[in-house]
Amino acid sequence: MTPDAPVWVHKIRQKGADLRVETTITGSRGVSSHENTYTMDGKKQVTKDSDGDALTRSVQWEGNTLVFLTVEKERGHTLTTREV
16 A cells, blocks of 8 residues: 555445445545445435536345446546446
């Protein structure tokens, strides 16, 4: 890890099919945090981020692996992120 690399900490809470993920990022610009709420049934959730970009998120189990899929539409571009 380089000295300037940010540190990400995720606190995950589950209640039934609801999943809440609180992320805190500490780096050279200070500390920021945000929280996302998901359902673990694969249904797509459409929201907007702080910049107004459209986000489509889903979370589902693939075997023993929980998969987070995010599709972000930003200024004519699409960014797809898959986290396991």
